[in-house]
Amino acid sequence: MNEQIKKLNGANMDIDLATPIDAISWPQDPCPWNEAEQTNEHKCAIKNVSICPYFCGVAYIDTLLCCYPHPNPFQSEGNAAS
């Protein structure tokens, strides 16, 4: 990683790929877990509440990294919670 960029723990994030398309003005890929279950209940990170077990982080600027339906490779490092 670029040495000018720090990794800072403990961010309180609020991220989803489940916002109704008429509520946002940008294209959004659907959550594959929601698609598989024909629901809209799964969120990547809910502020103050939870982080999806398939959440693998974000890439600049707003790309979600998702491992669904595979085991989270970061979970053993303690970087993701359910």
Ligand code: SF4
């Ligand atoms: S991390 Fe993946 S499976 Fe989990 S809510 Fe986000 S898009 Fe869906």
